[in-house]
Amino acid sequence: MQEPGYMPLKIADPALLFEALGKTPLVGMTPDEMADLLAELGEPRFRARQLFQWVYQKGVKDFAAMTNLPARLRERLAERTILRLLETETAQYDQKTSTTKFLFRLHDGSKVESVLMRQSWGNSVCITTQVGCRMGCTFCASTVGGLVRNLTAGEIVDQIVMMQRELPEGERVSSVVLMGSGEPLENYDHVLRAIRLMHEPDGLNIGYRHITISTSGIVPGMLKLAEEGLPITLALSLHAPTNELRRQLMPVARIWPIEEVLAAARAYGEKTGRRVTYEYILIEEVNDGPEEAAALARLLKGSLAHVNLIPMNPVDERPQYRRPGQERVNRFKAILESSGVATTVRRSMGGEIDAACGQLRNRAQRRQQRR
Numbered sequence: 001m002q003e004p005g006y007m008p009l010k011i012a013d014p015a016l017l018f019e020a021l022g023k024t025p026l027v028g029m030t031p032d033e034m035a036d037l038l039a040e041l042g043e044p045r046f047r048a049r050q051l052f053q054w055v056y057q058k059g060v061k062d063f064a065a066m067t068n069l070p071a072r073l074r075e076r077l078a079e080r081t082i083l084r085l086l087e088t089e090t091a092q093y094d095q096k097t098s099t100t101k102f103l104f105r106l107h108d109g110s111k112v113e114s115v116l117m118r119q120s121w122g123n124s125v126c127i128t129t130q131v132g133c134r135m136g137c138t139f140c141a142s143t144v145g146g147l148v149r150n151l152t153a154g155e156i157v158d159q160i161v162m163m164q165r166e167l168p169e170g171e172r173v174s175s176v177v178l179m180g181s182g183e184p185l186e187n188y189d190h191v192l193r194a195i196r197l198m199h200e201p202d203g204l205n206i207g208y209r210h211i212t213i214s215t216s217g218i219v220p221g222m223l224k225l226a227e228e229g230l231p232i233t234l235a236l237s238l239h240a241p242t243n244e245l246r247r248q249l250m251p252v253a254r255i256w257p258i259e260e261v262l263a264a265a266r267a268y269g270e271k272t273g274r275r276v277t278y279e280y281i282l283i284e285e286v287n288d289g290p291e292e293a294a295a296l297a298r299l300l301k302g303s304l305a306h307v308n309l310i311p312m313n314p315v316d317e318r319p320q321y322r323r324p325g326q327e328r329v330n331r332f333k334a335i336l337e338s339s340g341v342a343t344t345v346r347r348s349m350g351g352e353i354d355a356a357c358g359q360l361r362n363r364a365q366r367r368q369q370r371r
């Protein structure tokens with residue numbers, strides 16, 4: 001796809017990376033694929049369940065830790081396969097909100113960000129689906145260098161496994177949002193495979209209802225997702241109530257106008273029975289006025305909708321966009337609620353960790369270039 005506003009893809013196929021390494025990643029394999037691999041190695045298929053649990057549930061980093069597998073098999077697996085696809089580069093913890101932001105390094109040296117949030121009702125994570133992004137949203141740090149490549153299903157799931165490892169004994173990740181860098185529906189097949197893997201009972205065992213995919217509004221992808229028969233939540237990044245303003249903020253709006261995007265979101269809600277979330281980044285004096293709030297209320301009134309307001313996090317590369325004050329946020333929320341539209345405001349993570357999505361990676365890249 002090469003529509004106006006999109007940036008070019010730099011590397012096409014992540015699978016080539018692993019071919020070059022001459023090893024197959026275990027994380028990213030389904031239970032059946034693991035059983036086939038074990039059969040090839042002359043092992044009984046029942047061992048696949050044990051292997052699957054070590055890879056996804058226990059998240060071990062070393063074949064030696066797989067104590068219920070014979071030593072001979074562990075050696076052969078180490079020769080033929082790669083266990084983990086990510087290494088932790090940095091982790092920033094915000095005590096006030098019990099949130100940790102991770103920067104992970106991939107096999108090709110690329111870096112991706114993920115966030116672990118520990119809440120009273122469970123542990124949730126926000127994960128990344130692409131290295132960079134080509135959607136060109138003008139308020140976003142992730143898209144500054146364009147798209148480098150899609151993540152594989154294994155790289156997507158491994159973010160969750162790596163973060164689950166950091167939790168106290170007996171705790172697990174219970175919900176996932178695919179809302180980090182990248183447009184998930186542009187990496188459809190890997191994302192869907194990753195979602196099915198997250199759901200596997202012998203692995204992470206995350207209910208489909210606890211998984212949210214966020215999209216900038218790729219209409220064909222939204223309609224395709226509706227046909228999958230999975231009760232996952234769709235979050236549509238709307239960010240503007242009119243085509244004119246949306247086109248200024250999101251180049252994707254030049255391809256699919258707001259009417260089409262909203263129709264696809266409603267179709268998704270009807271098909272799956274799930275309430276659609278509408279994400280709206282509040283940018284001071286750009287889209288946070290009472291007129292925009294009233295226009296958004298008119299668009300969503302009467303539909304099965306929930307609006308999540310996200311006061312903009314300042315982005316180094318986008319100094320023209322500012323975070324609105326609390327008064328403006330409250331006014332926007334009140335206008336939506338007075339029209340009966342369910343609305344929440346995303347809490348701030350605070351401190352250094354509050355850096356907007358993609359910024360940690362950009363800063364790390366700049367540091368590397370200076371060396």
Ligand code: SF4
Nearest residue numbers: 133135137140143182
């Ligand atoms: S907001 Fe999302 S879709 Fe838009 S450029 Fe950033 S990562 Fe890509």
